[in-house]
Each structure stands twice: as C-alpha cells, then as structure tokens.
Amino acid sequence: MPEVKRIDSNNSKIKHTDELCAHLLDKEGNKIPHSVFGTDTTRTEIISQADGTGEIMNVGFTDRSGRPQAFGNDVTDYVQALESALDETLNDGDFIDGLNTEVFPCEQRPFATLPTPINRETLTDRTVRFLSNGVYNPAKNAPTTKVKGGQTLMVNPVIADKDAKETGILCSAITHVSDFAMMGGWTGAGLMATATDMVDQYLRNMTSKVVDVLLDAPDLQSTKVGALSGKASAQADDILDAVAVNLPFYLGSSLTDYTLLVPEKYEAILNRAAQKAGMTEISELVGTAVAPYSGDDRGVIILPKKYAMLSFRSTRSGDLVNVLVTRDANRAGYDVELVGALDVMATGTVTVKTGAFDTEAAASYPLVHVLKFED
Numbered sequence: 001m002p003e004v005k006r007i008d009s010n011n012s013k014i015k016h017t018d019e020l021c022a023h024l025l026d027k028e029g030n031k032i033p034h035s036v037f038g039t040d041t042t043r044t045e046i047i048s049q050a051d052g053t054g055e056i057m058n059v060g061f062t063d064r065s066g067r068p069q070a071f072g073n074d075v076t077d078y079v080q081a082l083e084s085a086l087d088e089t090l091n092d093g094d095f096i097d098g099l100n101t102e103v104f105p106c107e108q109r110p111f112a113t114l115p116t117p118i119n120r121e122t123l124t125d126r127t128v129r130f131l132s133n134g135v136y137n138p139a140k141n142a143p144t145t146k147v148k149g150g151q152t153l154m155v156n157p158v159i160a161d162k163d164a165k166e167t168g169i170l171c172s173a174i175t176h177v178s179d180f181a182m183m184g185g186w187t188g189a190g191l192m193a194t195a196t197d198m199v200d201q202y203l204r205n206m207t208s209k210v211v212d213v214l215l216d217a218p219d220l221q222s223t224k225v226g227a228l229s230g231k232a233s234a235q236a237d238d239i240l241d242a243v244a245v246n247l248p249f250y251l252g253s254s255l256t257d258y259t260l261l262v263p264e265k266y267e268a269i270l271n272r273a274a275q276k277a278g279m280t281e282i283s284e285l286v287g288t289a290v291a292p293y294s295g296d297d298r299g300v301i302i303l304p305k306k307y308a309m310l311s312f313r314s315t316r317s318g319d320l321v322n323v324l325v326t327r328d329a330n331r332a333g334y335d336v337e338l339v340g341a342l343d344v345m346a347t348g349t350v351t352v353k354t355g356a357f358d359t360e361a362a363a364s365y366p367l368v369h370v371l372k373f374e375d
Contacts, residue, residue: 075182078191079334082177083325085195086338090321096312103289104259105309108320115311115343167213167344171206173198178333202321202338204264207293210310210344211261214301217347219366221248222299227375228269236273239266240286242371243302251304251367259289261301267292299370307367308346 025031089095100106107116175198214220225242228235243260252258262270267282267290274285282290315322321340328335346367 075177075179075333078182078186079177079325079336081191082195082336083323085191086198086321086323086336087319089195089199090323090338091319096320099310102283103291104303105305106312107309108312108314111314111316111318113313115309115345118307118309118345120307166216167347168341169206169209169213169344170339170341171202171209172337172339173202173205174335174337176328176331176333176335178331180332198336198338201294204292204294206340206342207261207291208295211293211298211301213344214261214303214346214368215298215370217366217368219347219368221366221369222372223369224372224374226373228373232269232272233276235269236285239270239300239373242373243286243300246369246371247302248304248366248369250365251307255287257288257305259291259303259305260286261291261293261303263297263299264292264294265297266300297373299372302369302371303346304367307365308344311343311345313341313343 096106096108109115223246225246228238244255247255247258270282270285270290274282277285279285312320314320321338324337324339326335
C-alpha cells in the first residue's frame with residue numbers, strides 16, 4: 001500500500017492513499033455521508049525516478065463531492081495549481097518590471113483610467129560662434145540666432161484628436177483543460193512548463209496585435225530592403241545591416257534606443273546566428289531587445305523607446321492580466337482564459353498649435369518604421 005508523503009505542515013491522520021477514499025465513521029461504526037476526504041493541492045506523493053532524483057506526482061482519489069475519480073486523479077487540483085502559477089507569473093510585479101526594463105517601456109495604470117500621455121521636449125539649437133580676439137565689426141561679426149524655438153511632442157495627447165486610430169487592445173486567449181487528459185496525474189515540473197508556454201504564447205499573440213496597431217499608424221514609414229537569401233548567418237547579417245542603415249536617428253542615435261518586433265521566422269534565423277557567435281540570447285547579438293510576434297510576416301518594426309510606450313490597464317482587483325477559470329460541464333473540463341487590456345502609445349505624434357487649444361501633426365517626427373524584406 002503506497003504511503004502518503006506530505007510536503008506541508010498539516011498533521012493529517014491519513015497515512016496511506018487507500019484511506020483517502022474512505023468515509024469517516026460515527027460512534028456506531030457507520031459511514032458518515034459526504035465525509036470522503038476532499039482533494040487539495042497540497043496532497044502529494046513522491047515518485048522516485050530511475051536516476052535517483054525525486055519528482056512530485058499530484059494525485060487525488062476523489063472529486064470535491066466525494067465521488068471517486070477514474071484512475072484516482074482530480075483535474076480540479078491541476079486547474080487550481082495552474083491558475084495559481086499563471087497568476088503569480090503575470091501579476092507578481094516582476095513581470096511588468098521585466099517588460100519595462102528588458103523589452104519596452106510600459107506602465108500599469110489603475111482601472112478605468114486613461115493612458116498617461118508621452119511628452120518629449122525638443123530643443124532648438126541656438127548656439128553661435130563669436131570672435132574672441134581681433135577687430136570686431138558688428139555688421140560682419142555679430143552672431144545671429146532664433147529668438148524662440150523648441151516644441152513639445154505629444155503621443156496620445158489629452159486633447160482629443162479627430163483623426164485618432166484604434167490603438168486599444170483587449171488581448172484574450174483561452175484553452176481547455178479536459179478531465180480525461182488529467183486522469184494519469186501530473187508533475188510539478190510539467191505544470192510549470194505548461195504555465196511558461198502559455199505565457200509565451202500569450203505574449204507573442206499580444207505582440208502580434210501591437211504590430212497590427214503600429215501598421216495602421218498615420219505616420220507609418222515603410223522601406224523595402226530586398227528579399228533575404230542564402231544561409232541563416234548571411235540572412236541574419238542582412239537583417240542587422242538593414243536595421244543599422246535605416247535607423248531614424250532623430251528618435252535615437254543608438255540601436256539600444258529601439259526595440260525590434262520581428263516575425264517568428266526571423267527569430268529562428270537570428271537565434272542561429274547568435275548560437276554561431278557563441279551567444280545565448282538574440283539581444284546579445286543584435287544589441288537591443290527583440291520581441292517576436294506570431295502570425296504572418298509583416299516586416300521588422302523599429303520602435304523607439306524614448307517616444308513610445310505600452311500602457312496596461314489594471315483589472316478591478318489591480319492585476320495586470322485576469323486569469324479566469326470556468327467549469328464547462330458540456331465538455332467535461334475547465335476553460336482557462338487570460339485577459340488583459342492595453343493601449344499602444346506609438347502613433348499620431350502631434351504638437352500644440354500656437355495660441356489655440358488644438359493640435360497639429362508633427363510631420364517631421366514619424367515614430368513607426370517598418371522594414372519589408374521583399375523585392
């Protein structure tokens with residue numbers, strides 16, 4: 001009879017797995033109805049591997065109503081643990097901090113609030129040369145410069161823009177966890193692998209929707225740089241050369257001032273080049289953050305970090321992403337959904353009209369640049 005080896009501090013009287021299926025008895029020795037030991041996420045059994053290492057196999061012999069589960073496993077335990085893992089990954093604060101520092105500027109604003117406008121002050125050069133030694137002739141040597149200059153560039157201003165585009169995204173993704181798929185049990189490592197993969201898919205889908213918004217920008221700058229060909233290393237060099245040559249230097253003079261949004265097929269090419277160069281991350285090879293997006297190839301987006309931002313709206317409870325779990329009795333399982341809302345702050349750069357409560361487009365400051373690798 002297998003022994004239950006607990007990993008928590010609960011001093012349960014249950015010592016063996018068979019006892020988990022037994023009813024409690026009254027003083028007369030009769031079974032007490034609905035008294036079967038319910039399942040919980042802390043009850044575990046240690047399964048020894050062939051190499052001597054241990055792994056945790058989660059088991060549950062009854063469901064929440066006390067009814068026996070086929071093969072002795074309760075999917076409810078798994079879904080609870082998966083929900084907790086996703087919630088801790090996406091809403092612990094480290095996730096948004098990682099996006100902000102490693103990928104792209106982000107903010108997490110309170111529920112039912114508007115995004116914070118991006119304001120950047122541009123400087124007009126008023127530097128002059130003057131004669132410090134010699135004969136001074138005011139008509140010839142007097143320096144001249146502009147009396148006034150400079151302006152404030154705004155992205156997504158508070159002042160309403162009559163030509164505004166749809167820049168808000170409700171990012172939702174759902175999957176189904178079947179009761180039957182969980183009958184054989186599950187491990188802690190398998191659970192974390194599943195949660196990590198779900199978060200990765202969610203981010204790629206979200207980045208894809210961000211690309212859709214950027215390609216709809218009124219000031220989009222598109223450049224064709226020729227189709228890629230040859231070996232992976234040669235294609236990677238062509239991608240990096242095209243990015244370096246086409247950087248919009250008025251938005252940032254270094255590659256680190258930008259984030260590259262690349263299709264998944266280019267991610268594999270850049271990965272191969274990074275491995276060949278002895279590096280583990282694409283960002284080490286490129287010199288800046290690279291965010292892959294799912295779906296069709298829509299080009300490589302060059303997004304300036306100084307003039308753009310992703311603004312995430314918190315849920316009512318203050319979470320970045322809402323993890324929703326719903327029982328679907330018709331399909332014998334649980335639906336697990338990830339829902340988040342954000343605004344893409346990278347389109348429609350404007351300036352305030354002089355002497356008027358209105359805006360005008362800043363044509364000399366287009367923010368979104370895309371490179372098309374096609375002939």
